[in-house]
Amino acid sequence: MIQVDIRGEQIGRRVPVEVALVGTVRDTINALLPLLAMKNDSEHLDRMTAHYRRARARLDRLATERSGGSPLHPQFVAATIDRLAPTTRFSSPTSARQRYGPPATFT
Amino acid sequence: MPLAWQLPCTPRQANRCLPAKYNKNCKGRMPGWPDIAMPTVADNIVATLKASGVRRIYGLPGDSLNGFTDALRRSGDIDWEHVRHEEAAAFAAAAEAAITGELAVVAASCGPGNLHLINGLFDANRSRCPCSPSRRTFRGRKSAAATSRKLTPKTSFENAAFYCELASIPEQFPQILEIAMRTALERRGVAVVVVPGEVFLAESSAGWKVRPVLRTESVLRPDDRSLTAAADVLNQSSRVTIMAGAGCAGTHGELVKIAAALKAPVVHALRGKEFVEYDNPYDVGMTGLIGFSSGYRAMEHCDALLMLGTDFRTARSTQKVSQ
Numbered sequence: 001m002i003q004v005d006i007r008g009e010q011i012g013r014r015v016p017v018e019v020a021l022v023g024t025v026r027d028t029i030n031a032l033l034p035l036l037a038m039k040n041d042s043e044h045l046d047r048m049t050a051h052y053r054r055a056r057a058r059l060d061r062l063a064t065e066r067s068g069g070s071p072l073h074p075q076f077v078a079a080t081i082d083r084l085a086p087t088t089r090f091s092s093p094t095s096a097r098q099r100y101g102p103p104a105t106f107t
Numbered sequence: 108m109p110l111a112w113q114l115p116c117t118p119r120q121a122n123r124c125l126p127a128k129y130n131k132n133c134k135g136r137m138p139g140w141p142d143i144a145m146p147t148v149a150d151n152i153v154a155t156l157k158a159s160g161v162r163r164i165y166g167l168p169g170d171s172l173n174g175f176t177d178a179l180r181r182s183g184d185i186d187w188e189h190v191r192h193e194e195a196a197a198f199a200a201a202a203e204a205a206i207t208g209e210l211a212v213v214a215a216s217c218g219p220g221n222l223h224l225i226n227g228l229f230d231a232n233r234s235r236c237p238c239s240p241s242r243r244t245f246r247g248r249k250s251a252a253a254t255s256r257k258l259t260p261k262t263s264f265e266n267a268a269f270y271c272e273l274a275s276i277p278e279q280f281p282q283i284l285e286i287a288m289r290t291a292l293e294r295r296g297v298a299v300v301v302v303p304g305e306v307f308l309a310e311s312s313a314g315w316k317v318r319p320v321l322r323t324e325s326v327l328r329p330d331d332r333s334l335t336a337a338a339d340v341l342n343q344s345s346r347v348t349i350m351a352g353a354g355c356a357g358t359h360g361e362l363v364k365i366a367a368a369l370k371a372p373v374v375h376a377l378r379g380k381e382f383v384e385y386d387n388p389y390d391v392g393m394t395g396l397i398g399f400s401s402g403y404r405a406m407e408h409c410d411a412l413l414m415l416g417t418d419f420r421t422a423r424s425t426q427k428v429s430q
Binding site: 004005020025026027040054 | 338347372415419
């Protein structure tokens with residue numbers, strides 16, 4: 001485990017860290033890059049991105065319309081707003097109850 | 108007499124509250140009375156804020172804050188963003204600081220006025236954590252709260268701020284204000300200045316030279332030995348995963364470069380989402396309290412985890428990796 005943070009006191013607060021690096025992310029990456037050997041084996045990356053695509057597809061399916069008068073899924077509402085008004089910003093007060101509460105229904 | 112209660116500070120009130128040398132200025136601040144040459148403490152606060160690039164102040168006027176809002180009105184340089192509840196002011200200022208990276212200011216009057224700030228200030232102070240150099244999310248705050256009879260704002264705000272000080276006489280002001288602004292900028296958190304209403308109206312001390320307090324930019328990187336140690340770990344690992352947080356703000360290009368060099372999937376924390384996810388072929392989603400499976404999996408299956416600018420509070424899922 002290697003942790004980079006601009007504040008040294010943040011390092012290792014949650015998990016044990018093997019190498020602690022104090023610096024900004026940008027300056028540290030720029031200094032670290034010349035020391036890294038370019039990796040050619042992308043098996044780990046490919047497996048994880050493939051898993052991500054599957055997980056993403058499952059999440060996206062939640063945002064589709066269902067028939068039969070079932071309650072609207074919150075993801076469907078958000079995706080519809082996003083499709084109809086892609087550049088508009090909406091804000092609403094959120095709380096744990098609103099976030100995890102029962103899905104909204106049209107009456 | 109109802110009108111008198113709405114005035115900033117009647118001469119009689121001022122006479123009761125302050126030694127004689129501070130009184131003369133109060134007259135000059137009353138509507139219809141002639142202005143006098145010496146700036147008040149409130150005038151100099153406004154001038155310092157303006158010189159430091161502050162463009163607006165959020166708050167709810169009235170009561171002990173009137174000396175300050177009147178100085179704002181007379182100067183006309185800084186916008187007053189009126190809210191109906193101080194909590195909204197504190198959240199708005201926190202949002203401004205997060206977006207602009209500059210000092211944001213909120214002001215509240217005594218009693219419930221300044222206590223209403225507290226939720227917003229706690230939020231601002233907590234979310235500051237990791238930041239990058241180019242677009243820092245300073246959660247700077249200077250709260251001109253006034254003392255009330257029973258409340259002691261200094262103790263109320265100590266847990267929500269990196270700096271909290273009562274300026275009880277005008278001579279303390281230049282130092283306390285500058286320390287507060289500098290602390291808010293450098294620690295990217297909340298600084299609170301508590302000001303009794305009368306002090307706003309008092310004549311400022313002669314030695315007060317108005318100076319800007321501006322954010323700083325630095326290049327900051329680990330030494331060569333630390334970098335070599337990190338490079339050794341990364342070069343010897345075959346399955347590196349990157350966990351990126353809000354500290355990656357403004358470093359999207361560098362992040363993608365290092366992910367490409369390491370062939371590393373990039374997981375993000377909630378506050379890193381806006382800086383990490385877009386246009387990133389190495390993105391594998393979010394982890395944490397409201398994250399999802401692929402982020403967790405990428406960390407579970409790695410043999411080296413590189414954490415970049417993230418506090419990562421829900422660290423349970425990395426326990427396996429770290430052993």
